[in-house]
Amino acid sequence: MELKHKFNKMNVSKSIFYLSMLFVFVFFYRISSLTPLAGDDWGYAINGMQGNPFKMAIDFYFSWSGRFFSELYGFLITPNKVLWNGLNAALFTSIYYHALKICKMEKSISANVLLLFLMLSVKDELRMETYTWLMGTTYVIPLALSLFYFNQLIKTLENGLKMKLLPIIIQTFVLFYIGLTMENIAVVMILANLCFILYTYLKYREIPVYLYHFLFVSILSFALLRLSPGANARLLRDHQEWLNYSIIDQVIINYPNFIRFTFIEHRYLVLVFSGLNVLLIFKQLIIRRKVNIVDVVLIVIFSLSCLSSISLTLSQFIQHPFVLELSSYQSLFHLVFWPLFILAVFTNILSLPENDRNLALFFILLAGLSNGVMMASPIYGFRSSLYTVYFMIIASLIIFGSLKIKWLNGFLLLPLLFLVIRSTNGLHEKYELVANVHEIRMGEITYYKNNPDVMEAWLIRYPIFSIHSGDIEENDPYHMEVFKEYYGLNQAVKLIFYYPENGYDHLFD
Numbered sequence: 001m002e003l004k005h006k007f008n009k010m011n012v013s014k015s016i017f018y019l020s021m022l023f024v025f026v027f028f029y030r031i032s033s034l035t036p037l038a039g040d041d042w043g044y045a046i047n048g049m050q051g052n053p054f055k056m057a058i059d060f061y062f063s064w065s066g067r068f069f070s071e072l073y074g075f076l077i078t079p080n081k082v083l084w085n086g087l088n089a090a091l092f093t094s095i096y097y098h099a100l101k102i103c104k105m106e107k108s109i110s111a112n113v114l115l116l117f118l119m120l121s122v123k124d125e126l127r128m129e130t131y132t133w134l135m136g137t138t139y140v141i142p143l144a145l146s147l148f149y150f151n152q153l154i155k156t157l158e159n160g161l162k163m164k165l166l167p168i169i170i171q172t173f174v175l176f177y178i179g180l181t182m183e184n185i186a187v188v189m190i191l192a193n194l195c196f197i198l199y200t201y202l203k204y205r206e207i208p209v210y211l212y213h214f215l216f217v218s219i220l221s222f223a224l225l226r227l228s229p230g231a232n233a234r235l236l237r238d239h240q241e242w243l244n245y246s247i248i249d250q251v252i253i254n255y256p257n258f259i260r261f262t263f264i265e266h267r268y269l270v271l272v273f274s275g276l277n278v279l280l281i282f283k284q285l286i287i288r289r290k291v292n293i294v295d296v297v298l299i300v301i302f303s304l305s306c307l308s309s310i311s312l313t314l315s316q317f318i319q320h321p322f323v324l325e326l327s328s329y330q331s332l333f334h335l336v337f338w339p340l341f342i343l344a345v346f347t348n349i350l351s352l353p354e355n356d357r358n359l360a361l362f363f364i365l366l367a368g369l370s371n372g373v374m375m376a377s378p379i380y381g382f383r384s385s386l387y388t389v390y391f392m393i394i395a396s397l398i399i400f401g402s403l404k405i406k407w408l409n410g411f412l413l414l415p416l417l418f419l420v421i422r423s424t425n426g427l428h429e430k431y432e433l434v435a436n437v438h439e440i441r442m443g444e445i446t447y448y449k450n451n452p453d454v455m456e457a458w459l460i461r462y463p464i465f466s467i468h469s470g471d472i473e474e475n476d477p478y479h480m481e482v483f484k485e486y487y488g489l490n491q492a493v494k495l496i497f498y499y500p501e502n503g504y505d506h507l508f509d
Contacts, residue, residue, distance in 0.1 A: 013107040017100070020112045024096045024119075027424060028131075029089035034431040035132040036438045037078065039469025043482040044074035044135060051075075066228030068180045070138035078134050088137055091144045092119070095390065098147035102154060102359070103397040110409040111397055113416040114272070118393045120423035121268040128468035129383040132431070136468065139386050142181040145174045146189065146387075147394075153214075154359075157200055161208045168210050172217050179221020185387050186222040187373045188366050193218050195362055235378075242378035254375035256330050259338050261385040262371045264308070269392055271309040274302045276399045277348050283403060284351050294347070301344040304337065342368070349399075356402040360395050367391035434466045436508055445487050452490040461497045463504060471497040 037045060047056055053075035060071045077084050096115060097106075105111035122131075130136040149171055156163050175193075179186040193215040200207050225231065235243065245253065263270055281298055285291060349360050370387035374380050441460050448457040462470040472479045472495060484491050500507060 013109060016109050016112055017106045020116060021093055021097055024116070025089045025093040027089075027428075028092045029085055031132055031427060031431040032085040032088040034435040035467060036434070036470070037081065037134060037486070038467050039133070039135065039479060040074070041078050041134045042479070042486040045078040046482055046485055048075040048077075048079040060230055062229045064230045064234055066180070066225040066231035067138070067182065068225070068228075069177050070181045073138055073141065074135055077137070081134070084134055084137065088132075088140070091137065091140050092131075094144045095119075095140075095147055098144075098151045099390070099394050099397065102147065102151050102394055103401055105397050105401045108401065108409070110413050110416065111400060113413060113420055114400060115393065115397060116420045117416050117423065118269060118272065118396070120420060120427065122389060123265050123267075123382060124465040125382040125468075126265075126386060126389065127427075128465070129381070130386050133468045136383055139182060139383050142178045142185045143387055143390055145178050146185060146192075147390075149174050149178075149189075150192070153196060157196065157203075158355075161200065161204060161206070163208070163210055168213070171214060175214055175217045176221045179218055180225050182384070183222075183225065183377070184370050184373045184384055186218070186225055188370050188387060189218040190215070190222060191369055192362075192366060195365070199358070239378040247376060251375045254377070254380055256335065257380040258371055258375050259334050261374075261380065261382065262368070262388055263305075263338050263341070264334065265382070265385070266389055266392075267309040269389060269396070271306055273392060273396045273399075274305040274309070276396055276403070277302045277345065278306075279403055279405065279408070280348060280351065280399060283405065298344050298348055301337075301341055302348075305341050308334075308337075352399070352402050356398050360398040360402075363391045363395040363398070367395065430463070430466055433504060434462055434470075437462055437504065440507065445489065448490075448493060449488050452493075455493055456496060457489065457493045458496050458498055461499050473497075 053072060056075050057068055057072035061068050065071055077087065096119065099115060100106040100111065103111070128136075130139050152167065152171065156167075175189060178189055193211065197207055197211050197215065200211060242250070278299060281295055281302070285295060345364060346361070349357055349364065351357075352360060367388045370391065371385055374384050377384075437460055444457070444459050448454055469479070472483060480495055481491065483489075483495065484493065489495075
């Protein structure tokens with residue numbers, strides 16, 4: 001009977017895992033289908049429809065950008081919105097699958113729901129710039145590929161060192177592709193491969209040749225990206241002043257941004273991650289049955305990080321100077337506190353079992369590096385923090401799995417389900433509103449196409465915090481131009497984007 005019970009429980013867990021994957025695919029396919037092209041999508045779609053995508057990607061490599069595969073993706077996919085709908089859904093399903101597989105948590109119902117919550121509760125700007133923006137998918141593809149790479153290689157290294165030729169070829173292509181997409185994930189893959197080499201040496205006292213090969217490919221692809229004529233020409237043209245700073249000055253200038261985009265803006269993730277660390281401390285206290293000063297310091301630090309994550313909400317009700325200090329990422333508190341938080345994390349993670357400790361430290365290190373290397377960049381924004389967010393999510397799942405507190409699963413399941421349902425409904429309603437507003441805008445565009453003599457085109461704006469770059473401001477001539485060309489409007493017409501006076505609800509009564 002006990003064996004039968006375990007078998008039934010395993011089947012239920014498997015079913016939940018596959019149903020969750022189906023949910024991720026259907027949900028992302030739905031919101032992708034409701035999302036129109038926006039911003040850079042218009043320009044890439046025009047180029048993709050008018051020229052040879054491969055030739056243009058090569059031309060861009062020598063004139064505009066070293067991100068060869070990102071540019072190629074833009075020219076190939078943006079003219080084919082229907083294809084992107086399925087691709088975007090498949091990418092996030094792959095991310096979901098490999099995140100749980102890496103942590104070996106696919107059989108945990110609570111872990112499945114926790115991952116869904118963390119995926120759906122990311123900051124609005126990050127969601128808009130990566131989840132439902134066609135050109136933002138250039139950040140998502142290397143994330144999905146990196147998790148695929150990590151999952152396959154970690155399993156290989158845990159079960160011996162043998163790897164067949166076909167997987168080596170596949171992983172070589174994956175690494176080469178990633179290295180020519182985004183600078184920060186390209187650097188991450190170099191460090192990751194160095195970590196794999198160190199791990200195999202310490203565990204097996206030997207290093208397989210394919211790991212040297214992977215390291216070489218990741219370095220080569222990053223070098224091709226970073227040293228490209230286009231990347232250097234664009235940097236010289238657009239950011240000459242930035243190049244005059246020393247690397248130390250660049251890091252000092254961007255340090256507040258590192259704090260902001262690593263910790264401050266990702267409140268739910270920091271709250272969950274800090275809470276799990278507190279539970280880990282209490283678990284160790286129960287095992288040891290004594291408290292030391294380190295435990296007290298760690299609890300204080302993680303309690304402060306939890307408080308920081310809800311400070312923006314608290315500041316609406318409590319106008320205390322300390323609460324207001326917590327809500328500003330440029331405050332002295334944050335500039336000093338978060339390095340202490342990082343030290344606390346590494347200290348606390350050491351108490352995990354060896355395999356969990358190694359894996360958690362690995363992803364925390366990659367998360368820090370993903371945003372850390374951006375301190376040498378003149379452009380620091382939400383989309384580049386995507387990798388940090390997801391590597392921290394995986395680290396959170398590893399800690400969650402290592403706790404092995406039976407009551408915790410049941411205690412968290414219903415609140416997490418409620419939050420997932422709430423996030424799902426909220427996002428679905430948001431994107432349905434976007435689709436309805438887009439239909440109104442297309443009607444307006446049709447009118448101005450049919451009346452090219454009208455010199456002012458009034459076009460409805462999308463709701464705030466819905467999609468990225470859907471509207472165009474007056475000081476943005478490039479997007480004004482490609483928008484008119486994409487929709488067939490007279491280039492002489494003046495575009496005026498407006499919010500409806502009485503809001504959006506009355507438009508659909």
